[in-house]
Amino acid sequence: MSLQPSEDGGPAFLEVVFPIPLDRAFTYRAPPGLSVPVGCRVEALLGTRKAAGWVVGQARTPPEGLEEGAVKPILRPLDTEPLFGPGTPELAAWLAGMYLCSRGEALAAMLPSGRREPSEPSPPFEDYPPLGRSVTLSSEQEFALSRILADPSGRKYLYGTTGSGKTEVFLQAAEATLKEGRGVLYLVPEIALTRQVVEAVSRRFGDRCAVLHSGLSPSRRLSEWRRILSGKADVVVGARSAVFAPVANLGLVVIDEEHEGSYKSGSSPRYHARQVAMKRCADEKARLVLGSATPSAEAWSLMSEGSLERLNLTRRLAGGAPPVVEIVDMRGEGQALSRRLAEELARVKSEGGQSILFLNRRGFSYFFRCRSCGAEIRCRHCSVGLTYHKDRNRLLCHYCGYSEAPPRACPDCGSLDVGWAGFGTERVEEELAARFPGLSTARLDADTAARKGETARILDSFRDGKIDVLLGTQMVAKGLNFPGVKLVGIVLADTTLNLPDFRAAERTFSLVVQVAGRAGRFVPDGRVILQTFRPESPVMRFAAAQDVEGFYAAELAARRELGFPPYSRIIRVVFRSRKAERAWEGARNFARAAARILPADAEILGPAECPIAAMAGTFRLHVVLRAPSMGGLHRSVSGLLRDFEPPPDCRLETDVDPVSLL
Numbered sequence: 159m160s161l162q163p164s165e166d167g168g169p170a171f172l173e174v175v176f177p178i179p180l181d182r183a184f185t186y187r188a189p190p191g192l193s194v195p196v197g198c199r200v201e202a203l204l205g206t207r208k209a210a211g212w213v214v215g216q217a218r219t220p221p222e223g224l225e226e227g228a229v230k231p232i233l234r235p236l237d238t239e240p241l242f243g244p245g246t247p248e249l250a251a252w253l254a255g256m257y258l259c260s261r262g263e264a265l266a267a268m269l270p271s272g273r274r275e276p277s278e279p280s281p282p283f284e285d286y287p288p289l290g291r292s293v294t295l296s297s298e299q300e301f302a303l304s305r306i307l308a309d310p311s312g313r314k315y316l317y318g319t320t321g322s323g324k325t326e327v328f329l330q331a332a333e334a335t336l337k338e339g340r341g342v343l344y345l346v347p348e349i350a351l352t353r354q355v356v357e358a359v360s361r362r363f364g365d366r367c368a369v370l371h372s373g374l375s376p377s378r379r380l381s382e383w384r385r386i387l388s389g390k391a392d393v394v395v396g397a398r399s400a401v402f403a404p405v406a407n408l409g410l411v412v413i414d415e416e417h418e419g420s421y422k423s424g425s426s427p428r429y430h431a432r433q434v435a436m437k438r439c440a441d442e443k444a445r446l447v448l449g450s451a452t453p454s455a456e457a458w459s460l461m462s463e464g465s466l467e468r469l470n471l472t473r474r475l476a477g478g479a480p481p482v483v484e485i486v487d488m489r490g491e492g493q494a495l496s497r498r499l500a501e502e503l504a505r506v507k508s509e510g511g512q513s514i515l516f517l518n519r520r521g522f523s524y525f526f527r528c529r530s531c532g533a534e535i536r537c538r539h540c541s542v543g544l545t546y547h548k549d550r551n552r553l554l555c556h557y558c559g560y561s562e563a564p565p566r567a568c569p570d571c572g573s574l575d576v577g578w579a580g581f582g583t584e585r586v587e588e589e590l591a592a593r594f595p596g597l598s599t600a601r602l603d604a605d606t607a608a609r610k611g612e613t614a615r616i617l618d619s620f621r622d623g624k625i626d627v628l629l630g631t632q633m634v635a636k637g638l639n640f641p642g643v644k645l646v647g648i649v650l651a652d653t654t655l656n657l658p659d660f661r662a663a664e665r666t667f668s669l670v671v672q673v674a675g676r677a678g679r680f681v682p683d684g685r686v687i688l689q690t691f692r693p694e695s696p697v698m699r700f701a702a703a704q705d706v707e708g709f710y711a712a713e714l715a716a717r718r719e720l721g722f723p724p725y726s727r728i729i730r731v732v733f734r735s736r737k738a739e740r741a742w743e744g745a746r747n748f749a750r751a752a753a754r755i756l757p758a759d760a761e762i763l764g765p766a767e768c769p770i771a772a773m774a775g776t777f778r779l780h781v782v783l784r785a786p787s788m789g790g791l792h793r794s795v796s797g798l799l800r801d802f803e804p805p806p807d808c809r810l811e812t813d814v815d816p817v818s819l820l
């Protein structure tokens with residue numbers, strides 16, 4: 159398969175695709191006397207600029223109507239061995255079709271971009287202790303494993319709280335699959351948050367294991383990729399893009415923490431690793447096993463319908479207890495830390511314990527609410543929360559574009575104490591410093607994560623007891639397994655609930671349950687305090703009670719009522735421009751064209767400003783297209799996008815099955 163002199167020494171022609179939005183291949187001449195196999199990268203002139211592309215086909219003769227001499231040569235081959243695995247071209251074609259991008263863009267998302275492999279093959283992550291041994295399974299685990307193994311291409315869901323032994327079942331399913339002579343893909347959400355699992359997999363499988371994550375240098379990624387292609391590694395653990403790993407004879411895909419939003423790509427093509435895994439498992443006749451303590455609404459509805467078998471793990475094998483979650487009503491509290499939370503912080507400190515304060519990663523700072531009763535203003539058309547725009551003093555719906563003046567009084571209770579609210583990390587940090595000068599605090603968030611070694615340093619001092627309060631976003635969860643921790647505060651559970659997004663309740667619920675679940679596992683004698691302006695809201699009550707079934711019964715009924723996924727499918731088209739009028743022009747033209755060709759059961763919401771209306775100096779508008787099923791909607795949008803000419807300076811981004819509408 160490597161670079162070969164072509165037999166007759168004559169010129170071969172190469173079909174090359176590039177990572178550009180144009181969905182076509184370009185023909186080049188191969189270097190004299192060399193044949194470059196399909197799946198290798200080459201450098202060639204695309205117009206006047208040099209670009210790297212993938213060889214997707216070879217030909218003996220030039221394209222029809224062209225003289226041999228008129229075909230440009232490639233500049234140089236970039237690989238000596240192909241990067242494609244057995245199903246790569248087919249998967250790229252499917253990805254391009256499904257997520258409305260070109261084959262070249264699909265390949266760019268799937269394949270490593272590194273150029274040269276590092277000369278020194280260092281271990282992928284760290285040095286692992288020798289092979290971990292598997293434990294004797296509990297009867298529930300045993301049953302789950304036997305159901306998973308019963309069908310060589312079945313689909314199962316492992317549902318159980320933190321510490322119920324899901325990882326061990328995944329690992330033993332992987333072992334059994336390897337014994338069948340088939341390969342394994344083990345997906346985790348973000349490596350930074352799931353280090354223990356990655357280490358467990360690496361330890362269990364040693365040299366056979368390849369690790370793919372975003373922290374690898376491109377060249378390391380390439381060398382891990384080659385180990386998989388060569389068959390030296392047949393167990394792959396990694397984040398989202400590892401779903402494309404060229405594991406031959408795939409027998410099992412595990413998706414751990416299936417509900418996590420990071421499985422969906424945030425840039426084009428906006429694929430969902432779960433969807434890609436389903437496709438691969440169907441094509442390659444492999445098992446798919448999903449798992450979480452808080453399944454996604456999609457998965458839960460499949461399980462309720464009976465089309466996805468749910469395997470329950472109900473016992474906390476590692477000990478721990480169901481967490482005690484105390485809801486604190488923030489109405490009438492003037493500060494970010496309620497009197498109750500403040501009291502607990504002081505008590506824990508006096509007893510020599512430590513606390514963790516959890517803030518949501520993506521809080522939307524401008525939501526409008528009644529400070530007396532907590533009521534929030536919703537769109538009368540879409541029933542999602544209206545977002546307050548301070549600069550214009552208007553409340554805006556980011557689905558349909560509806561807007562209104564903020565009310566003077568609460569429509570529910572008549573109180574005049576209405577306004578916008580929300581607090582971020584800095585505000586909480588300032589308040590802690592002002593009210594608790596004796597507490598030493600540290601912050602963990604995207605800023606600290608960006609500084610090399612900083613996160614580890616902070617976690618080390620927290621473990622050593624030098625810090626009393628660890629404050630921050632999701633990352634603070636890493637501190638939850640430290641023995642000194644006695645209190646976990648969720649500073650404002652509502653921040654995700656108020657996002658103008660139909661998944662707001664689901665996200666809030668899973669976040670609280672996950673934090674509380676971990677606290678229950680690692681801090682069995684501690685407590686969780688959940689601060690909210692909406693203590694009576696079902697989301698908070700179900701979350702505090704860890705009642706997943708109750709939550710989804712209510713949530714899915716609401717989704718059905720409002721026609722949101724999983725009872726509909728959505729394609730979102732975003733229009734971006736430095737000039738607002740260009741973006742509006744593009745969005746309006748598109749919505750008009752869509753109105754002419756969309757199937758009768760599809761709806762067009764918008765154009766409306768995106769909730770994050772401006773990003774890096776560009777305006778963002780969107781049109782949200784929704785239909786009961788994907789088929790007709792997808793076909794017509796796909797056709798529409800082929801013909802649609804956006805105005806100059808207006809760029810278009812398509813998101814099929816968006817997980818967020820921000």
Ligand code: ADP
Pocket residue numbers: 293294295296299318319320321322323324325326327475476
């Ligand atoms: P989960 O993935 O559901 O959070 P894990 O698989 O990480 O749970 O298991 C939690 C802890 O319980 C781990 O320390 C693991 O070693 C231990 N454990 C798992 N299965 C068993 C078992 N059958 N017997 C004893 N301990 C177990």
Ligand code: ZN
Pocket residue numbers: 528529530531532533568569570571572573
């Ligand atoms: Zn009110």
Ligand code: ZN
Pocket residue numbers: 537538539540541555556557558559560
């Ligand atoms: Zn609306």
